[in-house]
Amino acid sequence: MITLEHLQQAQARIADTLSPTPLVLDHALSDQLERRVWLKGELFQRTGAFKPRGALNWLRTARPEELAGGLGAVSAGNHALGLAWAARDAAVPVTIVMPENASPFKVAGSRALGAEVILHGDINEAWALMHRLVEERGLTLVHPYDDERIIAGQGTVGLEILEQAPEASVILCPIGGGGLIGGIGLAVAALRPSLTLIGVEPAGAASMAHAWSRGGPVRLERVTTCAKSLAAALVGEHTYPLSRAHVHALAAVDEAAIHRAMRHLLYQAKLAAEPGAAVGVAALLEDTVALPPAGDIVVVITGGNLGREELEDFL
Structure with a gap:
């Protein structure tokens, strides 16, 4: 708690x-x-x-096994930017799924920080794809908000x-x-x-x-x-x-x-x-x-x- x-x-x-x-x-x-x-x-x-506040706190409390397979997230953009920025310094790969209507500014910024960004459907479809990628790639999901x-x-x-x-x-x-x-x-x-x-x-x-x-x-x-x-x-x-x-x-x-x-x-x-x-x-x-x-x-x-x-x- x-x-x-x-x-x-x-x-x-x-x-x-x-x-x-x-x-x-x-x-x-x-x-x-x-x-x-x-x-x-x-x-x-x-x-x-x-968003970098939560992302950096998450990275600095992560266990080695959580980082080993890379990180995954769903984001409209700001969580993607914050997580990509925090993970870059830790040399941890990040995969982000964003809705197709995501801000081009945030998409470009996340990619510039080293994240793989996939544009897919609406927010519900983006989540469905991320859950599949977690299973297929062994990613650790870093939830944009529902994580202590x-x-x-x-x-x-x-x-x-x-x-x-x-x-x-x-x-x-x-x-x-x-x-x-x-x-x-x-x-x-x-x-x-x-x-x-x-x-x-x-x-x-x-x-x-x-x-x-x-x-x-x-x-x-x-x-x-x-x-x-x-x-x-x-x-x-x-x-x-x-x-x-x-x-x-x-x-x-x-x-x-x-x-x-x-x-x-x-x-x-x-x-x-x-x-x-x-x-x-x-x-x-x-x-x-x-x-x-x-x-x-x-x-x-x-x-x-x-x-x-x-x-x-x-x-």
């Missing part, structure tokens, strides 16, 4: 390589809401997203927020498969339980809300969103109970709201974030979340990996 101690150990384990990311004050949104809104800049992390070592690494984001934002009363965090918010929730529950944690999903990929309504992880038959980094069709056996234990509320934002949030981040906050990173800001702009009456607001900006042709859709 993952605990605060695992998060703290992960923080110490990766600290020599991964630096804390800054909190950036969103002046325009702070003026609009008449309280300080801080953006946790995970787009400034290595490979442009929070991955969750512990991502939870270091929460430890940093609590250190950096002592006056925060609420954190808004994007949800894909739930690994990041699961780790942040552990940190919050242990160190500042009075703080409110809200998860935000794209309406077309609300897999955590679907799990909450069904009493456990249930696969979405169809996922449709511009926020590809959040396009997990199924939340995890670890991440679901963590969310139920520590997440106070869920919110969903539609595609138009994500587009408005992207433009806000680009033109007002001056951050070139990706769509999946914009959903927390979208929830604030659309007033879709019930906030505590006072205190600072922290929004996790999970990544900034998108190419020019993708960025043009939001200009």
Whole structure:
């Protein structure tokens, strides 16, 4: 069972390589809401997203037999980049299966880091292929979110927020498969339980809300969103109970709201974030979340990996 101690150990384990990311004050949104809104800049992390935290923690706790046959993963892109980067220094081969509609920017970046990238079907078909490759090639699957070592690494984001934002009363965090918010929730529950944690999903990929309504992880038959980094069709056996234990509320934002949030981040906050990173800001702009009456607001900006042709859709 993952605990605060695992998060703290992960923080110490990766600290020599991964630096804390800054909190950036969103002046325009702070003026609009008449309280300080801080953006946790995970787009400034290595490979442009929070994912190297979990990947590096996983690699540095891996047993030799887990590495012997190489690693495999399914990813919309950010996990692929983080794992390929972490594995390159360890000289461990990585095979990634991405959906066919994956970001060309992330595909190229993962290949540049040495990963074998296979484009295949939608997210559900990508998973089916990876499971076959694990059997055929003897790969060790490194799950993008439903792994305790991955969750512990991502939870270091929460430890940093609590250190950096002592006056925060609420954190808004994007949800894909739930690994990041699961780790942040552990940190919050242990160190500042009075703080409110809200998860935000794209309406077309609300897999955590679907799990909450069904009493456990249930696969979405169809996922449709511009926020590809959040396009997990199924939340995890670890991440679901963590969310139920520590997440106070869920919110969903539609595609138009994500587009408005992207433009806000680009033109007002001056951050070139990706769509999946914009959903927390979208929830604030659309007033879709019930906030505590006072205190600072922290929004996790999970990544900034998108190419020019993708960025043009939001200009």
